[in-house]
Amino acid sequence: MALLNNDKDILPLSSIAELLTAKVRTLKMYEDKGLFPVKKDAKKLYSINDVKIISFVHYLASxxxxxxxxxxxxxxxxxxxxxxxxxxxxxxxxxxxxxxxSGSEIKDVEVF
Structure with a gap:
């Protein structure tokens, strides 16, 4: 059995938005402002470790x-x-x- 690689890019932004109960548009806005780890691949997939940073960014903003x-x-x-x-x-x-x-404590931020 192989161990999980938390650095492997596997999650699209839409899946991360669902995990965080955020809007994809909001996360895309954070990404456009350079708040997420830089991805050179056109697919822009994120790792589990990236999700920790993304959720921290979302928490700080919202x-x-x-x-x-x-x-x-x-x-x-x-x-x-x-x-x-x-x-x-x-x-x-x-x-x-x-x-x-709780999800109710985190408000989705549209205006940043």
Whole structure:
């Protein structure tokens, strides 16, 4: 039995939107603003690890009401000031926190 590869790009944005109970249009807006991991492939599939970042971005925008520049700054801080182990631990904590938040607490953001 093979172990799961959380870095393999397998999920389209529409599936991620369904997982997050968000609109595809909203996630596309985040993507257009450069808030998601860069994908060079035309298919723009995302990995499980990418989904953690995407859900964090969606949380920051919809619950914490942080604008695109603020989110970019936070993501840069994560990327530049944390080693991989600490970044993954932080994203795991975020994931656990997001699991506890009800869907009604996260509003889909259309105007960003």
């Amino acid at each position: 619950v914490k009401k942080i604008n695109a520049n603020g989110i970019k700054y936070i993501l840069e801080m994560l990327e530049n000031n944390m080693d991989e182990k600490n970044r993954q631990e932080f994203l795991d904590i975020v994931e656990n926190t997001l699991e506890k938040i």
